[in-house]
Amino acid sequence: AQSVTQPDIHITVSEGASLELRCNYSYGATPYLFWYVQSPGQGLQLLLKYFSGDTLVQGIKGFEAEFKRSQSSFNLRKPSVHWSDAAEYFCAVVYSGYNKLIFGAGTRLAVHP
Amino acid sequence: DAGVIQSPRHEVTEMGQEVTLRCKPISGHDYLFWYRQTMMRGLELLIYFNNNVPIDDSGMPEDRFSAKMPNASFSTLKIQPSEPRDSAVYFCASRRQGGTDTQYFGPGTRLTVL
Numbered sequence: 001a002q003s004v005t006q007p008d009i010h011i012t013v014s015e016g017a018s019l020e021l022r023c024n025y026s027y028g029a030t031p032y033l034f035w036y037v038q039s040p041g042q043g044l045q046l047l048l049k050y051f052s053g054d055t056l057v058q059g060i061k062g063f064e065a066e067f068k069r070s071q072s073s074f075n076l077r078k079p080s081v082h083w084s085d086a087a088e089y090f091c092a093v094v095y096s097g098y099n100k101l102i103f104g105a106g107t108r109l110a111v112h113p
Numbered sequence: 114d115a116g117v118i119q120s121p122r123h124e125v126t127e128m129g130q131e132v133t134l135r136c137k138p139i140s141g142h143d144y145l146f147w148y149r150q151t152m153m154r155g156l157e158l159l160i161y162f163n164n165n166v167p168i169d170d171s172g173m174p175e176d177r178f179s180a181k182m183p184n185a186s187f188s189t190l191k192i193q194p195s196e197p198r199d200s201a202v203y204f205c206a207s208r209r210q211g212g213t214d215t216q217y218f219g220p221g222t223r224l225t226v227l
Contacts, residue, residue, distance in 0.1 A: 036218075046217075
């Protein structure tokens with residue numbers, strides 16, 4: 001079955017530290033990959049997406065993600081975290097020929113001052 | 114451009130009452146999706162429409178749930194009768210034609226059934 005795994009439920013980092021959030025998707029047809037962020041009480045906002053081409057994609061708020069087909073991964077990174085980055089982050093995939101976006105369970109990020 | 118609009122933002126009702134959630138997608142978007150988010154189950158797709166036609170309702174939990182899209186700018190999700198286990202945040206999302214296009218989410222409706 002098609003699925004997305006975010007192994008880390010909670011992550012805590014210090015402000016200014018680097019961040020990497022992991023995402024693995026089940027192998028299938030060509031994947032199209034997304035990272036969304038959800039602040040408390042808010043809807044989901046798109047951070048970045050990968051469809052094809054350069055496997056390192058840049059997004060909003062200083063985030064980037066790298067697609068690694070050999071590892072079925074699409075990890076999200078940020079070199080220096082700000083307190084305002086505290087939120088929940090969702091990885092999602094849609095496969096070519098399908099319409100449903102499959103979400104991971106999310107990773108809740110806490111930022112210590 | 115206005116984003117996806119949902120109303121109400123918060124709804125508190127008593128068990129057994131009918132609840133109607135509303136969504137206005139982004140103009141020009143051909144797909145509309147309804148999701149439910151709970152702590153236990155995360156984000157679940159309930160149903161989606163293409164050009165106002167329901168395409169896949171396999172995520173609708175039971176017959177108490179129904180969704181309609183009478184025109185391209187309006188959709189409703191109805192729960193009748195409501196139960197406490199329906200308490201959740203319900204999101205509407207829309208996107209243009211094309212499977213790889215971005216889904217844009219509304220702010221959600223937080224439903225509490227007492």
